[in-house]
Amino acid sequence: MEPRYKVGQKVMVRPAKSQAPAARDSAIEQYAGQTGIVSDFYWIKPNTGDIFYVYMVKLGEDEKEIVLHEDEIEAY
Numbered sequence: 001m002e003p004r005y006k007v008g009q010k011v012m013v014r015p016a017k018s019q020a021p022a023a024r025d026s027a028i029e030q031y032a033g034q035t036g037i038v039s040d041f042y043w044i045k046p047n048t049g050d051i052f053y054v055y056m057v058k059l060g061e062d063e064k065e066i067v068l069h070e071d072e073i074e075a076y
Contacts, residue, residue: 004070005038005041005055005075007041008038009037010036010076011076012033012076013028013036013068013073014033014072015029015032028066034059036057036058037057037058038055038056038057038073040055040056041054041056042054052069054068054069055067055068055070055073
């Protein structure tokens with residue numbers, strides 16, 4: 001499985017769509033709707049065998065860098 005987003009791509013932060021609020025969602029609520037640039041990404045392969053990507057995204061003028069799951073961003 002290839003990563004959905006590439007380094008340098010502009011993305012928008014959005015909370016993951018879930019039935020119940022998860023602990024990880026509460027930390028990104030303050031960034032929802034903001035745009036940023038993907039600065040790097042990493043893959044994780046848990047015991048299930050599936051590959052998951054996490055992305056380093058620089059937000060705002062101060063370029064604060066946060067880590068987001070693939071389902072927490074969308075192409076801008």
